[in-house]
Amino acid sequence: MELELLADRFGDKWTLLIGGAVIGALFGAFAQQSRFCLRAAAIEFSRGQVGGKMAVWLIVFSTAIAGTLLLSAMDLFSATETRQLASPQSLSGAALGGLMFGVGMVLARGCSSRLLVLSATGNLRALLSGLVFAVVAQxxxxxxxxxxxxxxxxxxxxxxxxxxxxxxxxGVSETTAFALVLIGFMASLWLAMWRKIGIWKTLASFLVGACIPLAWWFTKSMTGIAFEPVTIESLSFTGPSADTLMLFLSQPGSMIDFDVGLVPGVFLGAFLAALVTGELELQGFEGGGSMRRYLAGAALMGFGGMLAGGCAVGAGVTGASIFALTAWVTLFSIWIAASATDWLVDRKLPERQSHAALPAQQAQPVTIRTSE
Structure with missing residues (x-):
């Protein structure tokens, strides 16, 4: 097998790192092109719309679950071997952490994976916020x-x-779950066509979702090759961001695994995609208030993501793909908190400030930016 040859040549740990970097690069490139973002989808939905951002998220979500169930049906992967299902998990942490992450996600205008993708395109707000996120997570x-x-x-x-x-x-079987997910996938494709997001964006969204089962397959395959125990895992950005940060503060070669390859891989993939499509652009903060908002949001995501055991991708897509209850609790909590924070911070407060600053007859609705 190719993996065995790669492991024989570079060693188990470096093979894991290379695999993480390659899968991360694919995720980063297609996430940048599709504009995949849970925050954008949650805000769009909370404002009474079901549009292109929601379509992208649903395609990614349903593809990840369907692909993972297919791996299980083909006996290439077993969800029961994963950390999320093999050991007890915190329900209170999932709920509280998800709420904190959802609030932070709106304040920072992007979840941890989105901040990483944006930072690769020249967004300095996202870069600094991502560093704060990693520090607080660690x-x-x-x-x-x-x-x-x-x-x-x-x-x-x-x-x-x-x-x-x-x-x-x-009591739901995997066959029934797959049928339901397939219906959801077809509905998401119909929504994408209805909202005219385009074939390329639809394909990129599908490929983002496909990275989840690809990572499950890769790490599972490595368990049969490596001499030392290998964690069966897929994409997540809370723990890996903390590990990548520590990589630069530790002795060279002391931390080599899938997670450490993932974060640089996503950054590189998003950078190359933006470079090829001419979307690289330096962007900074718009003032002290903006900076405080972003950094507070990043800190909330760092703690909330670690408390919940996953981020918008790690819990909201990866954990959901193996039907881990805590992941679904986290996803629901993130969604609720993001919607509430958008209503309070980005709609209600600006509306009150606008009406307070202008005479009643001159007050106008405030336009709020919903994506980077």
Missing amino acids: ASLHGFLSPLREALATPLTTLSIGSNDLLVLS
């Missing part, structure tokens, strides 16, 4: 914020309900 994992994270994650875990497998808890 502090929440092993630093001074870890006791708080552990305290919030302890009260309610999946031990109390016996499983974290949503299919087991609901």
Whole structure:
């Protein structure tokens, strides 16, 4: 097999890193081209619209789940071997962390993966916010914020309900789940056609979603090749961002794995895609208030993502693809918090300020930017 040859030549750890970098580059390139963003979809939906941003997210989401179920049906992957289903997970952490992440996502105008993609195109706001996100995530994992994270994650875990497998808890078979997801996928394609997002954007969205089962397959395959234990995982950006940060602060070669290859790979893929399409552009903050907003949002995402055990991609797509209950709780919490924050911060407060600054007869509706 090609993976065995690669592992024999470069070693297991470097093969994992190369695989993470390649899959990350594919994700970054297609995410940049499709404008995949949970925040944009959540805001669009909360404002009473079901448009192109929602179509992109639904294509990615349904493709990831359908692809993962296909891997399972072909006996190429088993969800029960993943960390999310093989060990107890925190329900309280998923709910609270998801709420924090959703608030931060709106304040920073992008989730962690979106910030990484935007930073590669020259967005300095996203770059600085991404660094803050990684620092806070690391502090929440092993630093001074870890006791708080552990305290919030302890009260309610999946031990109390016996499983974290949503299919087991609901009694739904994988065949039925696949049929339902396939219906959702067809509906998302219809929505994409209705909203005229274009063939290329639709294809790019599909390929973003396909990166999730591709990563599951790759890490599962490596378990049968590597001499040392390999974690079966797919795409996530909270833990990997923290690991990548520590890579630059640790002894060279001390941290080589799939996660460490993923983040640089996404950055490189998004950069090359933007370079080829002429979309590279330096962008900075628009003032002190804007900077405070972005950094506060990034910090909330860093802690919230680590508390929840995943980000908008790690929980909202990757975890959902294996029907981990905590991932679906996190996704629901992110969605609710993002919608509420958009209503309060980007609609209600500006509307009040506008009416307070102008005479009643001159007050005009405020136009809010919904995407970067």
